[in-house]
Amino acid sequence: MARPAKPAPRLISPSMSSTEWAAQALQSFEAVVQSTAGFRVREGQRRMAEQVAQTFSQAQLGKLEDDDALPQRAIAVVQAGTGVGKSLAYSVPAIAMALARGTRVLISTATVALQEQLVHKDLPALAARMEQPFQFALAKGRGRYVCKLKLERLAGGGAAGPGGDGDLPDDDLFADEEAEQRGKRPRHESEARMKFYASMADALATSEWDGDRDTLATPPEPEAWSPVAAEASSCTGKHCPVFNQCTYYERRKQLVAAQVIVANHDLLLSSLGARLLPELDNCLLVIDEAHHLPATALDQFACEADLSRLTWIDRLASRALRIGQLVEVEDIADIPNHAARLRAALQDAARLVMDVYGEQLRAPVPGRRQFASSLPTRARVAGGVLPEALVEPFSQAAHHAEGFLNALRAISKALRSEMRDKPDEARRLSQLYAQIGVLAPRLEAVHAAAQLLLQDAPEGAVPAAKWFTLEVEGDFIVVRAHASPVLPGNTLRNHLWSAVRGAVLTSATLTSCGQFDFFLRESGLFGDEAVTTLAVPSPFDYALQGTLVATETRAEPRDAQAFTSEMVDALLSDLALVEAGALVLFTSREQMRQAVDMLPTAMRSAVLVQNTLPRPQLLARHRERVAEGQPSIIFGMQSFGEGLDLPGRLCESLFITKLPFAPPDDPVGEARAEWLRGAGRDPFSELVVPATAIRLAQWVGRAIRTEEDRAHVYCYDKRLVRTGYGQRLLQGLPPFTLARRAAG
Numbered sequence: 001m002a003r004p005a006k007p008a009p010r011l012i013s014p015s016m017s018s019t020e021w022a023a024q025a026l027q028s029f030e031a032v033v034q035s036t037a038g039f040r041v042r043e044g045q046r047r048m049a050e051q052v053a054q055t056f057s058q059a060q061l062g063k064l065e066d067d068d069a070l071p072q073r074a075i076a077v078v079q080a081g082t083g084v085g086k087s088l089a090y091s092v093p094a095i096a097m098a099l100a101r102g103t104r105v106l107i108s109t110a111t112v113a114l115q116e117q118l119v120h121k122d123l124p125a126l127a128a129r130m131e132q133p134f135q136f137a138l139a140k141g142r143g144r145y146v147c148k149l150k151l152e153r154l155a156g157g158g159a160a161g162p163g164g165d166g167d168l169p170d171d172d173l174f175a176d177e178e179a180e181q182r183g184k185r186p187r188h189e190s191e192a193r194m195k196f197y198a199s200m201a202d203a204l205a206t207s208e209w210d211g212d213r214d215t216l217a218t219p220p221e222p223e224a225w226s227p228v229a230a231e232a233s234s235c236t237g238k239h240c241p242v243f244n245q246c247t248y249y250e251r252r253k254q255l256v257a258a259q260v261i262v263a264n265h266d267l268l269l270s271s272l273g274a275r276l277l278p279e280l281d282n283c284l285l286v287i288d289e290a291h292h293l294p295a296t297a298l299d300q301f302a303c304e305a306d307l308s309r310l311t312w313i314d315r316l317a318s319r320a321l322r323i324g325q326l327v328e329v330e331d332i333a334d335i336p337n338h339a340a341r342l343r344a345a346l347q348d349a350a351r352l353v354m355d356v357y358g359e360q361l362r363a364p365v366p367g368r369r370q371f372a373s374s375l376p377t378r379a380r381v382a383g384g385v386l387p388e389a390l391v392e393p394f395s396q397a398a399h400h401a402e403g404f405l406n407a408l409r410a411i412s413k414a415l416r417s418e419m420r421d422k423p424d425e426a427r428r429l430s431q432l433y434a435q436i437g438v439l440a441p442r443l444e445a446v447h448a449a450a451q452l453l454l455q456d457a458p459e460g461a462v463p464a465a466k467w468f469t470l471e472v473e474g475d476f477i478v479v480r481a482h483a484s485p486v487l488p489g490n491t492l493r494n495h496l497w498s499a500v501r502g503a504v505l506t507s508a509t510l511t512s513c514g515q516f517d518f519f520l521r522e523s524g525l526f527g528d529e530a531v532t533t534l535a536v537p538s539p540f541d542y543a544l545q546g547t548l549v550a551t552e553t554r555a556e557p558r559d560a561q562a563f564t565s566e567m568v569d570a571l572l573s574d575l576a577l578v579e580a581g582a583l584v585l586f587t588s589r590e591q592m593r594q595a596v597d598m599l600p601t602a603m604r605s606a607v608l609v610q611n612t613l614p615r616p617q618l619l620a621r622h623r624e625r626v627a628e629g630q631p632s633i634i635f636g637m638q639s640f641g642e643g644l645d646l647p648g649r650l651c652e653s654l655f656i657t658k659l660p661f662a663p664p665d666d667p668v669g670e671a672r673a674e675w676l677r678g679a680g681r682d683p684f685s686e687l688v689v690p691a692t693a694i695r696l697a698q699w700v701g702r703a704i705r706t707e708e709d710r711a712h713v714y715c716y717d718k719r720l721v722r723t724g725y726g727q728r729l730l731q732g733l734p735p736f737t738l739a740r741r742a743a744g
Contacts, residue, residue, distance in 0.1 A: 059502025081538025211247030384463025
């Protein structure tokens with residue numbers, strides 16, 4: 001079928017006013033919509049596109065004429081209900097305006113699925129329809145790509161080849177340190193690992209594989225991939241002898257040439273100031289799946305340190321001394337002292353942690369089954385104030401880690417200088433650099449964790465969350481120290497929004513109980529004068545297309561044992577009526593295990609349980625069964641409650657076993673609740689309910705995916721209809737027809 005003729009929008013001139021820019025960017029959107037055969041105009045989508053155009057037209061980008069002037073910032077927070085078509089609504093006006101203004105678009109998502117949809121489907125289709133051509137590229141963290149130098153060594157059995165690291169014959173350059181501490185790997189495992197690396201090297205040499213971990217036919221386990229990953233700490237960049245064939249830097253070149261770059265939230269936050277992605281003060285930023293941004297920020301700035309397995313310290317010191325001597329670095333004499341004192345300080349810290357918190361760390365976790373006894377136990381530092389007994393060892397750890405790091409920096413600087421002056425020795429020097437680089441991140445982690453553990457909050461400020469864990473790993477009992485910021489909004493305000501000029505944040509779930517306030521606080525945008533909010537409703541007729549069945553139980557949901565038993569009975573009765581596709585979402589593994597154990601024999605063949613198959617295979621089998629007219633029921637947890645697209649008969653029934661409150665043992669949430677209570681505020685109302693509302697809206701969103709879908713949503717938690725906060729949760733859900741079912 002021939003594509004309809006496209007209207008010819010006027011070209012946007014850089015000298016236009018912001019109003020004219022917005023109008024022409026919106027015209028580009030309308031031109032694309034009209035040129036798409038069979039595409040229906042959606043008023044909500046157009047309203048969102050209009051807001052995106054207005055926002056980006058108002059942002060001042062790049063260097064200002066007056067160095068003392070404050071740039072005009074513009075940020076839009078847009079909730080776009082399911083079916084609005086938000087990808088098109090933000091991408092067309094953003095790209096049109098970026099091309100006109102000579103800048104770039106950076107799109108950040110939370111899930112691989114959306115990244116792949118944008119790069120492999122949405123953007124290619126858009127490039128074929130827009131008047132002005134543009135290039136796009138996918139940005140990933142460098143750890144997703146192979147280091148050819150590391151692979152070359154390991155594929156050859158780890159021996160130093162020509163130009164190798166013969167200066168360090170007794171060091172295994174890229175050893176799996178944790179495996180080493182558990183004992184030498186059995187011969188058959190080592191041989192299998194060598195064959196794996198050899199097969200990767202062959203595939204790379206014959207262009208059957210492009211060096212991207214995600215394109216391997218069989219995704220490797222982390223412990224197999226880590227030794228060959230192109231991590232920054234072990235990379236010498238342009239000094240590397242295989243730099244011109246480096247997969248990672250080849251992908252970097254694609255990013256430089258692209259006007260549209262698709263990244264993820266982790267990479268966006270981890271690369272701040274690293275010049276990997278476009279500079280945030282001179283690009284148009286779109287954050288899709290923005291409800292994930294606050295949690296990602298906490299993860300990025302959290303720290304942890306292993307206090308038990310410390311042989312890497314001596315290993316790193318040995319490497320640093322020998323390499324420092326080889327490149328004639330003067331300031332290395334203190335390395336043995338720093339290493340010995342650091343190790344002693346961490347050992348003291350581990351012993352004192354057990355003295356102070358041992359009773360908590362050794363206590364069995366209520367409700368945990370015997371098979372899960374190796375899962376970590378946890379002890380949180382009340383009030384975020386480190387006990388006096390722990391201050392000295394962590395102060396010593398921070399001091400000696402810093403001294404050790406300074407010596408490593410001097411050695412790294414000398415190595416880079418040698419590489420510059422002696423290009424013929426680049427291979428040997430690069431491998432020496434990597435000798436330090438593969439272990440340096442552990443030292444950096446210890447330093448960061450010790451500093452944050454020691455940090456005291458100013459009066460009235462929120463202290464960091466601090467806690468310790470005890471876990472059995474193989475033959476080791478491992479004590480770890482953890483610390484994390486508590487308020488993601490503060491972190492994002494300081495590190496992200498201070499650099500951004502123009503941004504659009506969007507998701508189907510940004511309001512909580514009908515309000516944007518919770519998300520704005522969590523994301524660091526509350527009270528920001530540059531922020532505009534917009535809620536675009538879904539075009540679906542939820543009252544006609546869906547029914548929410550609120551099923552009550554006699555047992556209180558807080559009585560886990562009695563509630564789960566009664567809930568599973570009701571669930572199994574409802575599952576017996578399923579004729580097509582269904583999704584059951586659980587709030588705990590124990591809940592899901594009990595439901596699986598209680599399945600009648602006749603129903604077992606219809607149930608697919610999360611983690612029994614890789615997710616793509618499980619979903620493929622589900623689709624096959626439904627296509628064949630058989631009932632197929634997926635049992636899943638949190639990760640299946642979001643981002644899962646099962647339209648039509650694939651999900652005619654959705655079962656929510658219990659309201660998805662956050663786990664009660666989240667130390668960051670506990671620390672925040674403690675601070676709120678200390679300030680005379682109610683953490684349940686301010687924190688727990690709004691967060692649950694967003695999570696519940698995501699779960700419910702799995703039910704209706706198209707305008708033709710029909711679905712029933714079952715919720716077995718009577719608090720949804722029996723409590724005041726349950727009514728608040730209902731306000732944030734689509735307006736389904738509500739049916740109540742009393743306890744039997």
